Amino acid sequence: MKIAEILEKLYPDPQPTLDWNTPFEALIAVMLSAQCTDIKVNKVTAVLFKKANTPATILSIGQKRLSEIIKPCGLFNAKSKAIIGTCKALKGNNIPNTFTELTALPGVGEKTAQVILAQVFNKPAFPVDTHIHRIANRLGICRTKTATQTSDCLKKKVPQKYWHNMHLQLIFHGRGTCTARSPKCEECKLKEFCSYYRTRTPKAYTSSSSLGTE
Ligand code: SF4
Structure with a gap:
């Protein structure tokens, strides 16, 4: 899955940003x-x-x-x-x-x-916040209205081995690049696989799959 590979390069070894000890x-x-x-x-x-x-x-x-x-x-x-x-x-x-x-x-x-x-428990789960919900829909991986639907969709479409890192990586991408009001599409490394980008700049789109699967 190309998107997951790109996210791994952009945000290697992502760590949660909340502080806790227990x-x-x-x-x-x-x-x-x-x-x-x-x-x-x-x-x-x-x-x-x-x-x-x-x-x-x-x-x-x-x-x-x-x-x-x-x-x-x-x-x-x-x-x-x-x-x-x-x-x-x-x-x-x-x-x-x-x-x-x-x-x-x-x-x-x-x-x-x-x-x-x-x-905490390192169990397979795909928590979805507002950033993940927005990016999953912009990329075209999901067409969903609620975070619960997006979580279910991502669990179906993304191989489980990516879930843990990807939920953090998409949050980081949403905070820095794919922001709600003005996504920085031109500098985004995912633009080749993004439905939102394709819609706005049709000629720039070269991939046949929104999942970026090769
Ligand atoms: S190309 Fe734009 S809309 Fe698509 S993921 Fe990147 S920043 Fe978000």
């Missing part, structure tokens, strides 16, 4: 990252995890104090409620390692669960 910290960081930048989450968790980085210690500081600490992440009332609910639901300091158990936790949605499975 699976529980990872879960809290990912829950905080909804509609917030990873940089901001890392600043907040640097403070939070010094005070509380286990279910018991977060419960001990309480929702009001938790809300104050996580306020810079936005949606702090909903996030603190979800985090407190999750801390109450967890048994001990461990977090579940299955999709069903993770999504049963309060405030843990499909994307959060898939991020945890991929980044």
Whole structure:
């Protein structure tokens, strides 16, 4: 798959950008990252995890104090409620390692669960955020309306060995090149395989497959 090979060259050995040291910290960081930048989450968790980085210690500081600490992440009332609910639901300091158990936790949605499975437990998962949803559709790999549909589509069309790296690489590509408002198509290394680029500049398109399979 040519697109995956190009992404490997552009973003070799991609690493998650949220800071955490334990699976529980990872879960809290990912829950905080909804509609917030990873940089901001890392600043907040640097403070939070010094005070509380286990279910018991977060419960001990309480929702009001938790809300104050996580306020810079936005949606702090909903996030603190979800985090407190999750801390109450967890048994001990461990977090579940299955999709069903993770999504049963309060405030843990499909994307959060898939991020945890991929980044913490190294299980096959393809979490889809706004960048991945946008790029998968622009490239023409998927024609989908929701992130869940895009995740299902990518799991069908992308060989599993690429899932882990590609979900991070597409996020990086979305942040730097294929931005929402003004994608830098002319400098994009994927343009040869991109439906969006072909539509805008028909003569520039040379490949017969949007997947870039050779
Ligand atoms: S060619 Fe443009 S639209 Fe296509 S992936 Fe690259 S930046 Fe995005």
